[in-house]
Amino acid sequence: MAKKRPKAKDSEKRLAKRAPSQRQLDTLDREILALVNKRAELTGARAHSSGSGPWWQLAAEVEKLDALVALNEGPLQDESVRAVFREVISGSHAVGHTPCVAYLGPEYTYSHLAALEHFGQSADLVPVGTIASVFEEVERGQAEYGLVPIENSTDGRIIDALECLAHSSAKICGNVQLRIRHCLLGKGPRKEIQRVYSKPQALSQCRNWLGKHLPSAQLIDVASTAEAAQKAADDPHAAAIASQQAGVNLALSVLARHIEDNPDNVTRFAVIGSVAGSRTGNDKSALVFEISHQPGALADAMGIFKRQKLNMTWIESFPMRGQRGRYLFFVEFQGHASELRARRALASLEKKCLRLTVLGSYAQAESIG
Numbered sequence: 001m002a003k004k005r006p007k008a009k010d011s012e013k014r015l016a017k018r019a020p021s022q023r024q025l026d027t028l029d030r031e032i033l034a035l036v037n038k039r040a041e042l043t044g045a046r047a048h049s050s051g052s053g054p055w056w057q058l059a060a061e062v063e064k065l066d067a068l069v070a071l072n073e074g075p076l077q078d079e080s081v082r083a084v085f086r087e088v089i090s091g092s093h094a095v096g097h098t099p100c101v102a103y104l105g106p107e108y109t110y111s112h113l114a115a116l117e118h119f120g121q122s123a124d125l126v127p128v129g130t131i132a133s134v135f136e137e138v139e140r141g142q143a144e145y146g147l148v149p150i151e152n153s154t155d156g157r158i159i160d161a162l163e164c165l166a167h168s169s170a171k172i173c174g175n176v177q178l179r180i181r182h183c184l185l186g187k188g189p190r191k192e193i194q195r196v197y198s199k200p201q202a203l204s205q206c207r208n209w210l211g212k213h214l215p216s217a218q219l220i221d222v223a224s225t226a227e228a229a230q231k232a233a234d235d236p237h238a239a240a241i242a243s244q245q246a247g248v249n250l251a252l253s254v255l256a257r258h259i260e261d262n263p264d265n266v267t268r269f270a271v272i273g274s275v276a277g278s279r280t281g282n283d284k285s286a287l288v289f290e291i292s293h294q295p296g297a298l299a300d301a302m303g304i305f306k307r308q309k310l311n312m313t314w315i316e317s318f319p320m321r322g323q324r325g326r327y328l329f330f331v332e333f334q335g336h337a338s339e340l341r342a343r344r345a346l347a348s349l350e351k352k353c354l355r356l357t358v359l360g361s362y363a364q365a366e367s368i369g
Contacts, residue, residue: 036088043092065089066366090120100124102137103147106226108246114178114269115147131160138170138272146170151268152180154205154261157316161270162330165359166288172360174271175284182206182265184256185247186232186239193217193255197228198241206241209259276337276360283336284313286359288328290320291352298329301352308345310335336361
């Protein structure tokens, strides 16, 4: 039987019997509820009038969170303000439609945390087993968006993601920079730890700390930090390197916090979709190209960006799989691909390339977490 909602008059009577401070809090809560619902209505109306789906506009709103957090004067911490408004935005855009977002799973990995940071709890977040599977979900229309790691500040590029971007029809439409805070998780005391599980990248990022504090422990590679946490949950003499959230999920104790060797350990994630991101005025664009294998060819290509005064923020080369001696170049630059200088650069670059693909444009993002 459905639960009946209390009548408005009954609620008013209960409010009147409470202490003045509690009545004030209850009044504020009701005002907040009304404003949140009003925001959801305006979000839907704006999406309808512009002709674009509400989740297409979500990325632009998420990127405004940094500016909103900057206005915070307390006493709430910035992280709390971000979390509250992230979910308000997510819930507003989910009214009438819940988007499907594929990410590299399982749950409580850093990819999952990055997806939550960008899309919020109101999205349908679907874990898949490989980076290639994320692209397949988007290309086949099974997911509207996907999220994949593309670079870590300690370990560098994620080659699987760059290769998929080079050959996929999906476009980069968003960018998430998640600060990686590794924790040592376990059930038993730290002095009894004999084995430490995690992904190879996470073990590498904590190698100095492990060598100093757990020099005798066996380091064991597993497929994900979430799997590592499960191993630790099953073995009192084992620990995992994973996120604090993974530990909460499995009731593990935090034996040590922030054990990453590099305190500025950040992983960048690309949000992919069917089309590139809209212009915001603070954008980046990415492309991949192949040039002829002859002296000066790369220098000539890079000179185009200098002439158009486009600042490159990332350049990588990687071999084309199965084609010895042939390389693709991945370039990221500041600006949107629709801007005049970018269009001129791309037109000139195309004349010098054997192949050129614009991977997308997206709003620049600050590190979070």
